[in-house]
Amino acid sequence: MSDFAEIILDGKTYQMPIVVGTEDEKAIDISALRAQSGYVTLDPGYKNTGATTSAITFLDGEEGILRYRGYPIEQLAEKSSFIEVAYLLIYGHLPSEEELNAFSDRIKRHTLVNEDMRKILDGFPSTAHPMGILSALVSSLTAFYPESLNPNQSKEEVDLSIIRLLAKISTIAAWSYKNSQGHPVIYPKNKLDYCSNFLNMMFAYPTEDYQIDPVVVSALNKLLILHADHEQNCSTSTVRLVGSANASLYSSVSAGISALWGPLHGGANQAVIEMLEEIKADGGDSKKFIEKAKDKNDPFRLMGFGHRVYKNFDPRAKIIKKAADEVLTALGVKDPILNIAKELEEAALNDPYFVERKLYPNVDFYSGIIYRAIGIPTNMFTVMFALGRLPGWIAQWKELREQKEPIGRPRQIYTGETERDYVPMEKR
Numbered sequence: 440m441s442d443f444a445e446i447i448l449d450g451k452t453y454q455m456p457i458v459v460g461t462e463d464e465k466a467i468d469i470s471a472l473r474a475q476s477g478y479v480t481l482d483p484g485y486k487n488t489g490a491t492t493s494a495i496t497f498l499d500g501e502e503g504i505l506r507y508r509g510y511p512i513e514q515l516a517e518k519s520s521f522i523e524v525a526y527l528l529i530y531g532h533l534p535s536e537e538e539l540n541a542f543s544d545r546i547k548r549h550t551l552v553n554e555d556m557r558k559i560l561d562g563f564p565s566t567a568h569p570m571g572i573l574s575a576l577v578s579s580l581t582a583f584y585p586e587s588l589n590p591n592q593s594k595e596e597v598d599l600s601i602i603r604l605l606a607k608i609s610t611i612a613a614w615s616y617k618n619s620q621g622h623p624v625i626y627p628k629n630k631l632d633y634c635s636n637f638l639n640m641m642f643a644y645p646t647e648d649y650q651i652d653p654v655v656v657s658a659l660n661k662l663l664i665l666h667a668d669h670e671q672n673c674s675t676s677t678v679r680l681v682g683s684a685n686a687s688l689y690s691s692v693s694a695g696i697s698a699l700w701g702p703l704h705g706g707a708n709q710a711v712i713e714m715l716e717e718i719k720a721d722g723g724d725s726k727k728f729i730e731k732a733k734d735k736n737d738p739f740r741l742m743g744f745g746h747r748v749y750k751n752f753d754p755r756a757k758i759i760k761k762a763a764d765e766v767l768t769a770l771g772v773k774d775p776i777l778n779i780a781k782e783l784e785e786a787a788l789n790d791p792y793f794v795e796r797k798l799y800p801n802v803d804f805y806s807g808i809i810y811r812a813i814g815i816p817t818n819m820f821t822v823m824f825a826l827g828r829l830p831g832w833i834a835q836w837k838e839l840r841e842q843k844e845p846i847g848r849p850r851q852i853y854t855g856e857t858e859r860d861y862v863p864m865e866k867r
């Protein structure tokens with residue numbers, strides 16, 4: 440294989456270096472192309488643009504492979520815990536028992552949020568979407584820890600910011616839900632593990648304890664692990680882009696939360712359940728909705744179907760589909776929308792429109808069904824995605840800093856008016 444690619448422009452040949460990753464992924468490094476030739480590359484939606492080199496997550500959309508730091512997602516979902524996976528993503532290796540205990544204890548010690556945060560929370564109406572609250576409160580951590588704004592923080596200071604964010608996000612997330620209910624918040628209990636503590640803050644009341652069910656804790660661990668990183672997707676690229684301006688960890692992650700909120704990204708898990716409910720309310724005819732999704736004059740899309748990179752199957756969807764069956768059976772939940780989901784999946788997988796376009800169920804198609812079964816309300820689904828994705832965002836932000844990447848600043852091809860003179864109001 441040659442070490443460079445040749446690009447011929449206006450009869451002149453330019454040599455651009457080839458970059459090869461550890462999994463033999465190949466790229467043409469065109470960073471010098473504009474300076475040498477005046478040309479930029481155009482790639483709306485970054486469908487074919489590598490924005491960085493990264494050692495965190497490998498995914499192969501054609502083969503349905505997803506690995507964090509080299510470890511297959513199937514093994515991590517089966518054998519690991521969310522906190523262990525967070526450590527792996529952020530620090531690059533599986534922790535020893537001692538490292539894991541120290542990491543987990545530190546997170547437990549920082550779960551409390553400043554009481555003044557409650558005052559900010561109180562200012563939100565109960566109609567506020569929990570994702571908006573989450574993004575605002577994560578950004579407001581900069582006010583409580585202004586030292587996090589310093590781009591030259593030491594390694595120890597960065598570590599403390601990371602621990603604080605991992606610890607406080609579950610308190611903030613659970614409190615955003617309590618706020619939407621108009622209920623008093625529940626304080627963290629540090630004797631509990633990460634997932635149990637979150638569930639307790641969500642479902643306990645000052646008047647009533649919450650019984651922690653190991654089936655629910657295990658399902659939550661699995662879901663969070665499956666969402667923990669996914670290389671350069673929309674929210675992660677947002678985190679890296681904001682972070683590249685030397686913005687703090689909290690501001691960068693807050694921006695990532697806003698990106699994740701969109702229904703084409705993390706918001707899809709909420710949209711899937713709303714779609715399944717709509718189909719049920721309409722009489723349960725999944726074929727009718729398949730036809731709607733295929734109709735180019737109808738804005739309806741089959742939510743939970745299709746993926747920018749997975750074109751064969753989404754390995755997370757495989758794990759989640761099996762987990763959904765297990766959790767619903769263990770909890771004795773009979774959810775009619777699970778049947779609609781299965782009918783829809785079967786109909787779509789046999790329909791040439793979906794087959795030709797390689798549209799398969801993605802991670803969000805079944806995650807909402809598990810969240811529903813374990814009692815998470817629909818408007819909290821995307822918040823759950825954010826909780827899961829947090830270690831990935833942190834790892835990517837940290838990597839960007841350590842690689843000393845330049846500020847992100849794409850180019851464009853201008854298509855507007857050429858120069859023209861200002862026209863006074865009376866002559867328009």
Ligand code: CMC
Binds near residue numbers: 704733741742745748
């Ligand atoms: N229902 C119906 N048609 C679809 C769908 C769908 N869900 N997804 C894609 N298509 C069609 C699309 O209309 C286009 O058809 P044509 O070639 O005839 O114009 C073709 O398939 C390619 O679609 P695209 O929009 O160019 O593909 P993309 O890679 O830009 O978009 C996607 C990927 C995930 C945004 C899209 O598939 C989609 O909108 N899916 C539904 C939303 C969803 O489930 N999002 C969650 C993604 S997984 C969680 C995450 O990681 O964020």
